[in-house]
Amino acid sequence: MxxxxxxxxxxxxxxxxxxxxxxxxxxxxxxxxxxxxxxxxxxxxxxxxxxxxxxxxxxxxxxxxxxxxxxxxxxxxxxxxxxxALHPAWTTDWITPRGRAALSGAGISPPGPAPRRDAPVALDLLAPRRRVHCPRCGSADTELTSEFGSTACKALYRCRACLEPFDHVKEI
Missing domain, CATH: 3.30.300.130 (Fe-S cluster assembly (FSCA))
Structure with a gap:
């Protein structure tokens, strides 16, 4: 069969x-x-x-x-x-567990849960606060270097523990 x-x-x-x-x-x-x-x-x-x-x-x-x-x-x-297909709109929640592991294995921090929006999105000119872990050492002691990384869907972070820079896939 x-x-x-x-x-x-x-x-x-x-x-x-x-x-x-x-x-x-x-x-x-x-x-x-x-x-x-x-x-x-x-x-x-x-x-x-x-x-x-x-x-x-x-x-x-x-x-x-x-x-x-x-x-x-x-x-x-x-x-x-x-x-x-534009509907429903893509969300980072659709990245599979295997995909998240592949991102982390490549030194890219996978996204956390996508924000839930039941109302219009308020305009905020500040970078969103994220809980980002270093894909190399696992530390949560990270800092945003630039909201714009190597591609528009990624932000650039630096780990304060191991001092390595890394991309983070933005939650959408």
Whole structure:
């Protein structure tokens, strides 16, 4: 039975799509990042994949799309399409435990729980207070160096215990 499932077009398409890595965080697959939302195979055999951007205007979306189309083409789906799904909005809570471990293993502090918002978001010009642990030594004695890290979705911190700088994925 497992061989029958493994040979279905949907399974092959899903495996191909789940193998694609994020262009900005290459230690994560799009599935572990929570960006890969859906893989569908139509009756005519065409494949459609849905992805959700991590934030509005994410510059990596075109690369994600192109990488998905290439992976699906290699898996035998030449007419694969990628659509953008904006609802529900992506949240860092969608990063899998395996993805969080991969971030930490790469020296990037994974996000904590995303803030819950039941009302409009108040405009605050200060950096949000976060409880960030050093991915190298585990210390909570860290300080924000810059709200803007190597990519827009990360902030730069420094550990006061081991003195190492590190990126932190911002909670969204």
């Amino acid at each position: 497992a061989d029958a499932v493994a040979s279905t077009p949907l399974h092959r398409a899903r495996v191909a799509a789940e193998s694609v890595v994020d262009p900005e965080l290459p230690m994560l697959t799009l599935a572990d990042l929570g960006v890969l939302r859906e893989v569908r195979v139509a009756e005519d055999g065409s494949v459609e994949v849905a992805i959700t951007p991590t934030y509005s205007g994410c510059p990596a979306m075109a690369t994600m799309r192109d990488d998905l189309v290439r992976a699906l083409h290699r898996a035998g789906f030449p007419g694969a399409r990628v659509r953008v």
